[in-house]
Amino acid sequence: MSSLAQSPVALITGAARGIGLATARRFLAEGWRVVLLDIDAETLTQAQADIGQPEHVLAIACDVADVRAVQAAILQVASHFSRLDALVNNAGVAVFKPILETTPEEWQRVMDVNLSGPFFAAQAAALLMRETGGGSIVNIASISGLRASTLRVAYGTSKAALVHLTKQQAAEFGSIGIRVNAIAPGPVDTAMAKAVHSAEIRADYHDAIPLNRYGLEEEIAEAVFFLCSSRSSYITGQTLAVDGGFDATGIGLASLRKQRRNG
Numbered sequence: 001m002s003s004l005a006q007s008p009v010a011l012i013t014g015a016a017r018g019i020g021l022a023t024a025r026r027f028l029a030e031g032w033r034v035v036l037l038d039i040d041a042e043t044l045t046q047a048q049a050d051i052g053q054p055e056h057v058l059a060i061a062c063d064v065a066d067v068r069a070v071q072a073a074i075l076q077v078a079s080h081f082s083r084l085d086a087l088v089n090n091a092g093v094a095v096f097k098p099i100l101e102t103t104p105e106e107w108q109r110v111m112d113v114n115l116s117g118p119f120f121a122a123q124a125a126a127l128l129m130r131e132t133g134g135g136s137i138v139n140i141a142s143i144s145g146l147r148a149s150t151l152r153v154a155y156g157t158s159k160a161a162l163v164h165l166t167k168q169q170a171a172e173f174g175s176i177g178i179r180v181n182a183i184a185p186g187p188v189d190t191a192m193a194k195a196v197h198s199a200e201i202r203a204d205y206h207d208a209i210p211l212n213r214y215g216l217e218e219e220i221a222e223a224v225f226f227l228c229s230s231r232s233s234y235i236t237g238q239t240l241a242v243d244g245g246f247d248a249t250g251i252g253l254a255s256l257r258k259q260r261r262n263g
Helices: 018-029 041-051 067-081 104-131 153-176 191-196 199-208 217-228 253-262
Strands: 009-013 033-038 057-061 086-089 135-140 178-185 239-242
Touching: 009 018, 009 067, 009 104, 018 033, 018 041, 018 086, 018 217, 033 041, 033 067, 041 057, 057 067, 067 104, 086 104, 086 217, 104 135, 104 153, 104 178, 135 153, 135 217, 153 178, 178 217, 217 239
Parallel strands: 009 033, 009 086, 033 057, 086 135, 135 178, 178 239
Antiparallel strands: none
């Protein structure tokens, strides 16, 4: 059996861009093979071409909210690579509206993608992981699932539920050798953030974050890879905030900085 056939395999959802693509590149840099899964077929195809490692990369267009499509994707992974060692549930959607303006359809779509998607994917992936002795699942939650904020009723609630789903999965999957953890990113300098965060919003975030900056996609990917690697072999059921200290602080940080500068 070739060394390539023995190398581990990671499946990353929402992998066509942003944190998902950065995570795929991180795994590839360590000699893993990767499965890129995304609902956006066109962008997914471009991402696969940009990576340029056809023997190491499989791309699958799939909506994670469609349970049958997710199950079919895992069967395709089994047929193509014969194993699965890590699943990164990164695919997500957001609706930023006040509670009274959020429609039932918007609420349901956010729940379907952000919560049901990771449930479906983990359920199907665990069956394949079990065949080769286990693996690791990392759910990409959000700092919005740990602390409330305006305009995030659907998004924040779905991510809070995902944090608890992580614990449920860890409690049951541990007996078959699968560890499950979550990453809760704070503000990250993605293309979407650059497009929708005004200078005023960015300044507010900087003032509220002890490290005084946005995170990088590669920094989230590094944490994900750690939780999927043997270096985290006794860690399961945990949520790691990768947020520059955002979740650790309360109000008044900007004023205190000003006081310190003037003191």
